[in-house]
Amino acid sequence: MSIVVRLDHLTKQYLKAPRPAVSNMSFEIPEGAVFGLLGPNGAGKSTTVMMLCGLMRPDSGTVSVLGLDMQEHGAEVRKKIGVAPQEIALFPTLTAHENLVYFGRMYGLKKDEIKRQIEKYLSVFNLREKAHKQVGTFSGGMKKRLNLIAALLHQPRLVILDEPTAGVDVQSRNMILDFLTDLKAEGTSIIYSSHVLEEAERICTHLGIIDEGTVLQTGTRGHVMAQHPDCQNLEQLFLKLTGKNIRD
Ligand SMILES: Nc1ncnc2c1ncn2[C@@H]1O[C@H](COP(=O)(O)OP(=O)(O)O)[C@@H](O)[C@H]1O
Numbered sequence: 001m002s003i004v005v006r007l008d009h010l011t012k013q014y015l016k017a018p019r020p021a022v023s024n025m026s027f028e029i030p031e032g033a034v035f036g037l038l039g040p041n042g043a044g045k046s047t048t049v050m051m052l053c054g055l056m057r058p059d060s061g062t063v064s065v066l067g068l069d070m071q072e073h074g075a076e077v078r079k080k081i082g083v084a085p086q087e088i089a090l091f092p093t094l095t096a097h098e099n100l101v102y103f104g105r106m107y108g109l110k111k112d113e114i115k116r117q118i119e120k121y122l123s124v125f126n127l128r129e130k131a132h133k134q135v136g137t138f139s140g141g142m143k144k145r146l147n148l149i150a151a152l153l154h155q156p157r158l159v160i161l162d163e164p165t166a167g168v169d170v171q172s173r174n175m176i177l178d179f180l181t182d183l184k185a186e187g188t189s190i191i192y193s194s195h196v197l198e199e200a201e202r203i204c205t206h207l208g209i210i211d212e213g214t215v216l217q218t219g220t221r222g223h224v225m226a227q228h229p230d231c232q233n234l235e236q237l238f239l240k241l242t243g244k245n246i247r248d
């Protein structure tokens, strides 16, 4: 089985920060995995995701995605992957449809393909009736679903989602998780950053549990759980590894 993502001794410290947000982080993700990047607030999930998709340069270490080094081939890789960042990346004064056309063009899709994909996904995510409404008027759940569609239009082999269900209602969350289950069945590799452990239990095949910028445990979900026979579920394991102090 081939590897879709390889992080090798990745380190990143923000200007004036007292310590690195990501410190000497290494892990691999096999093709077809749903990899749960799990950690409490401030653990370094978003920083890792931004380096993974080439939006941020590491201080040291390397990132390889789909077999290509991000430092050298970042632009090429970004066309092949889909990214839904934690902070919604949509234009609020454009309509849902206009936003998606923009992303479709950015990925270099042909006009009729853009049209076909937009129709398909607006329907999948129950947004057809809102197609021609300004995104600024949307609820949090609607924006999250649209953000996700923008990452999927070009049928990427690897999809990277940073807290895709944060702030959405139960129905939207359920719809997103069902959709990701189907996407996984089609063989798409998924990186799913979250701190919601029931969601990870529902969809993830592999886990990377991180805190304070370092990897605490990684591997298949079965392997990770087997290391801790005293833990009945992922929440217990997560608390065991990351401690019980409150993070804001
Ligand atoms: N732009 C920034 N400047 C300084 N520190 C930052 C910045 N973004 C994040 N951090 C800090 O880096 C650490 C990791 O943040 P982040 O990657 O956003 O974690 P997570 O996504 O897991 O919540 C935190 O301590 C956070 O406060």
Ligand SMILES: [Mg+2]
Residues within 6 Å of the ligand: 045, 046, 047, 086, 162, 163
């Ligand atoms: Mg984050």
